[in-house]
Amino acid sequence: MDKYSDEDLLMLSGIQHIAFCERQWALIHLEQQWAENVLTIEGQFLHERADDPFEDEKKGDAIIWRALQLVSYNLGLTGKTDVVELVKAPGTDADSIEIKEKKGRWKLIPVEYKHGKPKSDHCDEVQLCAQAMCLEEMHKTNIREGFIYYEAIRHRTRVDFSQTLRKQVEFFAxxxxxxxxxxxxxxxxxxxxxxxxxLKDLCLPNSMTDKFSVNEYLKNALDYNF
Ligand code: SF4
Known part of the structure; x- marks a missing residue:
């Protein structure tokens, strides 16, 4: 049975904020404060490109879905993808789906576009995995991997949707x-x-002496019991 209903749904994009810092998430999503810095402006530019309806809808043998609406009533999240690549799958592949008016079976592979380069924390991976979990729930399939394209290195890195990552998504949701x-x-x-x-100019955090890191914060999420 679903844990949440339509009225309960929160923005999926917030999961990258809460994976970074609970206060940042609350300032943005509870108090609607937002301060654009260079990083967020560059990120928006990339997302606008990913949402561009005039981009090609085919890439080799793959079909490209852009800005697909997402929902998960188990996580209580809604949002949209940058890109989902549909890749032809063998007829025997259990982790594939049929698509209306397309022959054969297809695997869903979410792709997220980010400015900059891969970070030392896993906030981007958490966000992509949350998208995959929405797609799984919507299409009743399993998705084992996705990719994050980093503009600064013009390269995409593979993300394995491990049980560890899925548990972090559940925790942060x-x-x-x-x-x-x-x-x-x-x-x-x-x-x-x-x-x-x-948001540091709005947040005005105090001393810089604490050694706590984002990775420690993410690791603590694994100790959470559902
Ligand atoms: S500046 Fe404030 S909101 Fe931003 S990460 Fe630090 S504590 Fe969180």
Whole structure:
């Protein structure tokens, strides 16, 4: 049975924010504050390109879906993909689907576009995996991998949708709902990653002495019991 209904759905894109910092997520999604820095502006430009309806809809043998609407009633999230590539699959492949007016079976492969280069944390991977979990629920299939295209290196990296990553997605989706329910923005607490945060001038985090990192934060998510 679904855990959430339409009225409960939160923005999927917020999962990258909460994976980075709970306070950042709350400032953006509870308090609707947003400060554009160079990183977010470059990111928007890339997303506009990914959403461009005039781009080719075929890439070799693959079919390209752009800006596909997503929903998961298990995670309580809604949003859209940058790109989903549909790749021909052997008829025996259980992780494939049929598509109306297309012959054969197809595997779904989500692709997300990011500015910059791969980061040391896993926030981007968490977001892509959340998209995959929405697609799985919507199309009743399994998706084992996706890709993140990084503009700075003009290369895409493969993301394995492991159980560990899926557990992090479930954890962060639940944290979004828990915090949303309370309506209370967590207090500021300066961490090393605050330096690249687009909200640092609004957040005004305090001392820079704490050694806590995003990776430690993500790792702590694995200890969460559902
Ligand atoms: S400045 Fe630091 S504490 Fe404040 S929202 Fe950004 S990451 Fe979170």
């Amino acid at each position: 639940k944290r979004m709902h828990d915090i949303y329910e309370t309506g209370i923005t967590p207090p500021s607490d300066f961490k090393p990653h605050c330096r690249s945060c687009s």
